[in-house]
Amino acid sequence: MAQPTRPHLVVLTGAGISAESGIQTFRASDGLWADHPIEAVATPQAFRRDPERVLRFYDQRRDQVRHARPNAAHKALAGLEKRGFRVSIITQNIDDLHERAGSRDVLHLHGEILKARSTVDARMRYPLPRGGIALGDVCDKGSQLRPDVVWFGEAVPHFVDACDIVSDADLLLVVGTSLAVMPAASLLDHAPMDAPCVLVDPEAHALAPPGVVRLCQPAGKGVPALVRHWKREGRLWVPEVLLSEG
Template structure:
């Protein structure tokens, strides 16, 4: 069974109704991201940061996977599919995808401020005074700006095995996630789905650009790949 690696970004989640800061000149729900998405911000004003992610978590629980998420899950019947996402939501999993790696953390998890590897499933608000089993404050399980990306090495190993690479709803401008494209074998087919594609299709002969939204483009591509596999 051939390996498909899928890189997804904010564009696929936005079509389920989740707002992204990159669509609003660096503002995320009215906040400068540096006020709510850095370790320094959490140290300076933990209540603001916790409240911000509490609102994001509540919003996530109100939305559903869209046709693009659902189409990707269908691919697993015909290919070995691994999704590497920059998104912190669980919409891929809810749609049925079983191999999902979250580069930037997961909104429905919390972790200890002292022991970063201690993750807890957490679907309610996090408040000051919510502690881990060792007595340290809990924080969102999110990779903030300025923090290391602990899953990057795993993502690289997955990408290196790709027979086909699909990129959906990401500008490919955010590093280190954008660097993953450099780890596929030369000649590996690449499909790039985004309404405003930022990759020059003339720069790679193996690149097919689909200037469509995720909901428009992903089901079409998936149907085509399934046809090739059957």
């Protein structure tokens, strides 16, 4: 006898979940862009103009990621998967905190800071278990390496894959994102009409579009609370009592 299909939780995470692990965000008033203009460190033009500055900026970010640790939200999502739930994570973050927490199905929309890639062949990627990227570090085709991240003005290569994942969701959980970064914010449009969508963020009331249930809590509090309900009931649902407390 065939096993019933497990309900599918799709999670879209943004900078807010990593900020609780101490990773500096871009858009906050004291964020990365306060000291580093986008056009100086996060565009293809910046890399052509001053590659050493760009590489130094991402080396600093890489060190920050290596010192960070998964928080309660990362661990709760990984724990839900270990309990037998089907969990797919689509993250706008370039850190590896979801993986270190134990999540196995993670799609990085904007790349991965702990990898380098070729400047002539985007398929050529190299892990960076330690250290960074220096001028003169080249791929197997002899071309300079760059951070494996999506810069402003570049296409998001995994966006179609992300749309396919969201279109299969039974419940969409959005965590720690302003829903202001395109095209990631448009992923909500690809969810099935009958799939509930929950936004967990301290500013959820201001950020959530119509039809999205708001849980105004930080990721490290709101996500574990939801996961506890789902584990207890053995199913995905929107616990109205919990949400009314947010």
